[in-house]
Amino acid sequence: MTTVPGRRSSTFTRLLRHGFTDPSAAERLLDLPELSSVRADPVLLEALGATADPDLALHGLARLVEAEEADERQILLDTLVTAKPLRDRLLGVLGASEALGDHLARHPRDWQALVTYEATDLHPGVAEFEQGLAGADDPDSLRVAYRRCLLAIAARDVCGTTDVAEAAAELADLATATLRAALAIARTAAPADAAQCRLAVIAMGKCGGHELNYVSDVDVIFVAEPVDGFEESAAVQAATRLAAHMMRICSDTTVEGTIWPVDANLRPEGRNGPLVRTLSSHLAYYQRWAKTWEFQALLKARPVAGDPELGAEYVEAVSPLVWQAADRENFVPDVQKMRRRVIDNIPADRVDRELKLGPGGLRDVEFAVQLLQLVHGRSDTTLRSGTTLEALRALAEGGYVGRVDAAQLDDAYRFLRAMEHRIQLYRMRRTHLVPEDAPDLRRLGRSLGMRTDPITELNQAWKRHASVVRRLHEKLFYRPLLDAVAQLAPGESRLSAKAAGHRLEALGYADPAAALRHLEALSSGVSRKAAIQRTLLPVLLGWFADSADPDAGLLGFRKVSDALGKTPWYLRLLRDEGAAAENLARVLSAGRLAPDLLLRAPEAVAILGDPQGLKPRTRENLDQEVLAAVKRAEGAESAVAVVRGVRRRELFRTTAADLIGSYGTEERPAEEDPGALVDRVGNAVTDLNAVTIAGALRAAVREQWGDTLPTRFAVIGVGRFGGHELGYGSDADVLFVHAPREGVDEQEAGRAANAVVSEMRRLLQLPTADPPLIIDADLRPEGRSGPLVRTLASYGAYYRRWSLVWESQALLRAEPVAGDAELGRDFIELIDPLRYPAEGLGEDAIREIRRLKARMESERLPRGADPTLHTKLGRGGLSDVEWTVQLMQMQHGWAEPGLRTTRTREALAAACAAELISGEDAQTLDEAWVLATRVRNAVMLVRGRPGDTFPSGPRELTAVGRYLGYEPGHVGDMLDDYRRITRRARAVMEERFYGA
Template structure:
């Protein structure tokens, strides 16, 4: 201990100090050298390591040197140094406290003997907190009568309080006491201080014997989860002693309560303890400070607001007359647990939480750094837990703990909150409370704000054991916990008793229909009566099916509530269950495969489109089991399956025809093979549409994948229908088709960008076989095209596939089917620039392969003209685009919210790509594509479009496409307009797209389209 640091060792010391975490190693070295000169000794290596292991080694060293100096003045320095050298636990606790709390370092400098409470073997100061603090103020713990004068007693109370606080902090900061234990001990210490304050008050109020006064702890003090520095919320209840006048006794009790509050809150040479806050009393600050028990009961039975019952959850007698406190609790408890029966109870709590958040946002710019009230903060956890307690605790007394973590564990144990959610909330709550404790310990000040100073953040991170990059690691960990809390808060807020709701129809149901209605309303069901009917239908009886449903529904109801439309989800579940309930694998699959049930709940509660598909093909629920089952199947696999279905309904007696793989079957009486074949193919289409829509809803398929998949499904369906139509015409004419037929995909179909509600834009082309009569070939081709349209337009239980041929030459006035030669003649003589532009998205996908290749060869020079298009054509295209913007938007709609024709929408992006193709595709092979995003990529690669501009356009196009798809998924009806007038639809679309709120979606869409329009104006219109 007495070895000196020589000058040749000091450079290595500075380096060591820096490695240990000292931010100013040179200063620390000077301080140590000065101390060595004054005392003739230096700290051991173990002490240096302990200092380096603290949250703030520089702060710890300063505090330790001040403590040693103060101890030396009082002749106790030797004992302290010996303990630091020989007692590792003492060394660890003392340095840990000094490295976090400057305030406790100040306390130790004033009271150096208090370091003894941190010694090995001393878990805490001797005696209970109550007896210790009462003794400190000179009161007999058995009688609580003070003998010390008021000023001296108040100082003594603060010194004794902080001595115990110091001991607790030592255990806390080395991890011996966890957050819950620390919070409970802080609450008990506060209760002891209130008792001691009451003893001081009795010395001031000599007539105190005329009344009985009980102090009821509220908030965190009542719940035994107090912070290091917090207002201590209390309520006072009093009664007159036998023979005393009640009014006089109340006046005395009021003086006694006021004096007790001053004893704790007033500032002295040792500072104050904390503010004693009685604002949670009936009528708040406007009401009397002290009431009788009868007055409390009358108020809560007649006048109390919802939030006051929520506050009473944590009420607990903490000081004063124990018998009166117990009677208060007996009176209040029965009132509290009836509070949730109020008609608007749930809405009141929801509204209060929203008001708190809105008020916080108005009052402070630091709401995002708020540990307590900010998004994902402590209040999110506490509000969720408290409301669930109030809703369910009436019937289930196991849920009545005033402590948040205990209540959360009880809610999880009872099935009211999922285990994973409860574990995540508990973990986050412990983390946030620990951070709150560390922030408050530094200066012993009441704060719930994450600091923005880097040194403070570094100290926080190191105190939590984060050493690699304490600031960044802490910030990331805090944000992750906050996001998780917010997500679960929004998911579970107001969740009612799932198990009991599911068991309502049973003989032993604990809930009345009225209570069940309240709980379903709390979950978010708009029609709780209807929901109850569905539950009864699903769970009634003693069958195995009903038993499994009673097992499934508690969880399913919660998952439906997590989806945008709980009522629709439950209705869809009942309908699917009715269709498949007797199928052995169905309920077993839901019971044993959690993923299937959870995904099913989300799909049914989110998407009318997917629900309708599932109701038409309920066996498709089996696809929900894994991501692999939801991966879109290759188009060639679907094509083989679809054409096999057509063949099954067309028996080939021999021979071959011009358009298909089989020749006509003779006769055909007594059956409808074409209709049956197409019905089978449409069944295949239903299944595949369900597969891709669910993948989309679950985020397993991106925009390009969805477009390609929907295009492939449409291609296979039309190809199979073409084969069936050709077969039928051959059967009816009793001869092979005299012509080859192909179908050219146009528009979004040709661009491989179909949406769920898109029509299939097509053109029909045919080519007579050698030697065939051209008129007969034309009639046959026309008949096949019309039959194809008829077959696909037949009523069927799946979304329609509209065949739209209006992009053909001459539009509706032109022939439905043309020969290849006719197309060649038309494009040679009459083609307008807009028609060349339309051909940019033409893709011959279906029919005779050779004819498809020849048609492609025909149109390539038209759409990709040699040398590009001239300036006049460019002006025509720009004028056409401008006219379309002004004329084609529906009247009365907000043009900026129109995803197709609005500024920065789909059309804007597509016309930019198409203009570049018309101008440059002859020279840039990559531009010879029908796909919009591929064209933009090719333009960037050729230096025709800035990469940043292309990214802006692509992002806007993808977002608009996703929005259109989500609208169709949610509503089951197509729309190009963002929903703004229907709250449920707007909210559902927002949720499906993964945005936290509707405003976030609108803001994001407007930002993307505004940026995209700026690019369109510059690139397409040539604006500066």
């Protein structure tokens, strides 16, 4: 055919209209003599245009007719014109599957498998597939027969004769028939082995659940028993040879391709265990060694091939163990670990395209359904189906899942499975990734019935269904539970209090009865408050369950809600500001300190809803608020009460920011730099304590002397206070210095200074529910036996005559924190020559520092404490790092300005920059110091009281691990990592400090 240059033929235009993307190539194919009847027949062109990929369908048809003999070719073309069922089936397959087009090109007569269109052909079972495989007596003929049967399943699927669930069931039935045929071939090849044993093949996974993919491993377990007269060991060996041969028949690849891999790794001990076991051996393993996930896998176990009686005995024997799995002591952590592993195992560049494992993917639905089955199937046998959609339907009928929720999830699951089927069907490859190329997306969308704008429609539908699945923990776990507890619709839900308790227990609640009482108190009734709580609680319960202590989270939420229940903004804040609700859940379930702070002033929950609320306030802002409050107060005690209230609120802000920065939320991922978290906490708590002391100082002065004290007065922070390194449980180490004002007698000035110190300490120690601020002045000259307050001149005289090297070392972290700023600067000017001695330290001073450190290590570590886990005095802990850094400061501070800082990490970085320590060693020390500091902070956050070592209780230890970024079940990894990091730091310390 010829056309005028520059003008399109009418065929070209028709092809465009019918959805061909390359009409020119299609025209060339239609010019072939073999396809002349196709060009002339508008019915065939329209049928090609109705396929997922008309270009692919036409190309496949061309290959098929070329492969046929002339007579058969004409029969095929005539039948295509006259028989719509065949036309739709054959062209539908060719337009959806390049791989099945390849099969038809190799075996052109197989198109005749699509001719039959009888009732028995619409929904074939195992028996029909066995007939289709009959006569396949060698592996290659079995592969060809399998593809012929697969061709028919795909044809019914793409034409909509079967839905996605029916297609998956047919694929599982075809797999069953194929396993039987492969086992028959293996038995024929080894009759002696076959005579010795009874062998049963148990299908697991999607095959066992009657929901197989087009391309998937077929998971199996083998169980064998000896035939009478044969020894057990010989029979097991014979069964192993038969099973291995059967697996090779299905899994090997030849010129006819492959059927599918047979995977036996779900057997006891996995690939390290024997391929075949007796029934008693299986039971012994499951009763003694099996993990929770293995019972979850057995939920889908189904005998499919071999000895049917033995297969039935196996399923009957293991079934009670499956339905007792939820009673296991480690059920909750095992379940949490499995759920998290799903996302963790996805490569970052694939997570957005993963249909199976990604967020909102197929595994989310399957996993949640199975978990609900394990929890409630203990007492309700109607839930014990191995098929996901059947189990979901049973859960809805039993009231364990809301009917609307179940319908939405059913719809989402079917859509996602249909996407998965069509993706795999194209090239018959095992994949769960949504393609990225436009042609592939277009074919995928059209295969699902999207024709106007296939790519856009596909993406929108996919995201919509994934979004439904992404909410499945709210949908499947919590909302029906809440409906039952609140008795919103009596008689509509059959979820009993006992079943609700089981579910809470399975989700990690240690006291489900108490949890149910809290839920009832929060959500019962018809008030607007209860209605909002019913909206909030499903999501909050999930966040609580994701923590180390769900019970504490729920109890804390009830207490906060009780305290603020009549406050109109509270529930509105949680409902309308998504971050506020999640932030609150994380804070309430992470330990005792933050909830205790919040419950003393519940209105501070507003901080969690403010986008800027978690940022620490500046020292200047805090000073202004505190000093203004002191000025307004009627007396010193009421003034300090306000100041301590500010400290409590800001301490809550700091703990909340720290917890959310460590755990992360959906909107705010966890902080990647632990050092930044440590610095933020250290600076915030230091500023807060400094402002509190400044407020108490101002209140004490105003109470007795008005606005002016007879002597200038300053508070010097030392230790962690001066180093801006305070933790939540740290004391405030200070020195008090004063200087008489002009014309004031020194004794009078001294009495005033001592009086103000006493009053400050009294005010800060008044009984109150607020966390205490303990002022410790034991680092002053002469320690506890020396005067509490000295003049600047007295400090100078003492340091000139009596100062010891340890006192110079203690002054390395001295910094003014409150009071007269000029006096504070004078004090720093006075001590600089002591802490940064000219020309550094002499050998005697270095030996003395080393001697003091060694003595401290031997005498101050608490009896019974593990030296490898004590954060302050243990191996490679805070003391080791700080003394190493401080020795470098005293040796080289006179020459290196960067070392003249009170902050450990800054000094270490300066030492590295000055090449006093290698970058690797500096990194080792810094990592250990940051980790030890975070552990101390974590202990205080979790227990509500300070501690220098890891807690011993498993729940508290898990909470510390979560703060440090370890998932439940990985506490051992946390302790191992701590020991490893601090061991390396100790090695650096011994070399740098002791000169080892």
